[in-house]
Amino acid sequence: MTVQNSATAEAPIAVGGTALAALGVVAFSLTFPATAWGLEGFGPWSLVAVRCVLAALIAGAALIALRAPVPERRQWAGLAVVAGGVVVGFPLLTTLALQTSTTSHAAVVVGLLPLTTAAFSVVRTGSRPSRTFWVSALAGAAVVIIFTVEQSGGALSTGDMYLFGALLVCAAGYTEGGRLAREMPGWRVIGWALILCLPLAIPAAAVALAIEPVHVTAHSIAGVAWVAAGSQFLGLVVWYRGMADIGVAKASQLQLGQPLLTLVWSVVLLGERLPVAAPVAAVAVLVCIAVTQRSRTR
Known part of the structure; x- marks a missing residue:
């Protein structure tokens, strides 16, 4: 009876955590198209610095309004990893890559x-x-890689080194943030990580805006607004909360669907063509996601 009650209590948490993590994936899927819009009016360094400052101001207002306690000393090292990975590293490296690479x-x-x-x-x-989880995760990754490389003609762009570097720092930031989200709410995790970067982001934005040319357009403003508020703060709030509920490994596999969502947004917002193979790849990825979500994790 105790086991049944425990399983019954955990079921709503798992469903809610999956839904929150999925919302985070939807928010992240808009990041590359929004970045492409932002690059229409801002240089890469300006875009990254400005988005960090804006996101930190939003986070700071939330922390003050909700009277969030200052993290404990032992938590600051983890927050520094989050800051370096998802606040600075991933945005900067992918923005530099998108100067020569398409969103696809x-x-x-x-x-x-x-x-x-x-x-x-x-x-x-x-x-x-x-083992089932790993087999499905590998299969999902293979589907996505084959699909995206095939769509790019099999050629590697000059921005690939930036992209692979972004992959490593972001994975570290996601993992550490998911771990910290078990000790404090997800919005506080990303909130304090953003505040940690603010003393560097403000002078960086001032220097970058003075050096790089700025051509303000509706697209560039909308792009900066989304990557700051949506990708850099709100998306990570629900993402880390979902990770805390269902685990880092399971939540991460929901991102298998992110490249396909990004393709859809690229068609709608950037006018790119939707590949014929996209629906087939989408179905295959959804099957892999379903298997990973049903597998056991110790």
């Missing part, structure tokens, strides 16, 4: 990110996903 090609990073994050979680949090 850059989605290769997202295709590999779930598998890399799951591997990081095994090392950092001690989770032990089942």
Whole structure:
């Protein structure tokens, strides 16, 4: 009876955590198209610095309004990893990559990110996903990689080194943030990580805006607004909360669907063509996601 009650109590948490993580994936899927819009009016360094400052101001207002306590001393090292990975590293490296790569090609990073994050979680949090989980995760990653590389003609762009670097730092930031979200709410995790970057982001934005030319357009403003408020703050709030509920490894596999969502947004917002193979790849990825979500993790 106790086991049944425990399973019954955990079921709503798992469903809610999956839904929150999925909302985070939807928010992240808009990042590359929004970044492409932002690059129409801002240089890469200006775009990254400005989005960090704006996101930190939003986070600071939330922390003050809700009277969030200052993190404990032992938590600051983890917050520094989050800051370096998802606040600075991933945005900067992917923005630099998008100067020479299309959004479709850059989605290769997202295709590999779930598998890399799951591997990081095994090392950092001690989770032990089942063999079924790993087989499905590898299969999903393979589908995404084959699909995206085939769409890019099999050629590697000059921005690939930036993309692979972004993959590693983001996986570390996701894993550490998911771990911290078990100790404090997800919005406080990303909120304090953003505040940690603010002393560097403000002078960086001032220097970058003075050096790089700025051509303000409706697209560039909308792009900066989304990557700051949506990708950099709100998306990570629900993402880390979902990770805390269902685990880093399982939540990470929901991102297998992110490249395909990015393709849809690229068609709608950037006028790119939707590949014929996209629906087939989408179905295959959804099957892999379903298997990973039903697998056991110790």
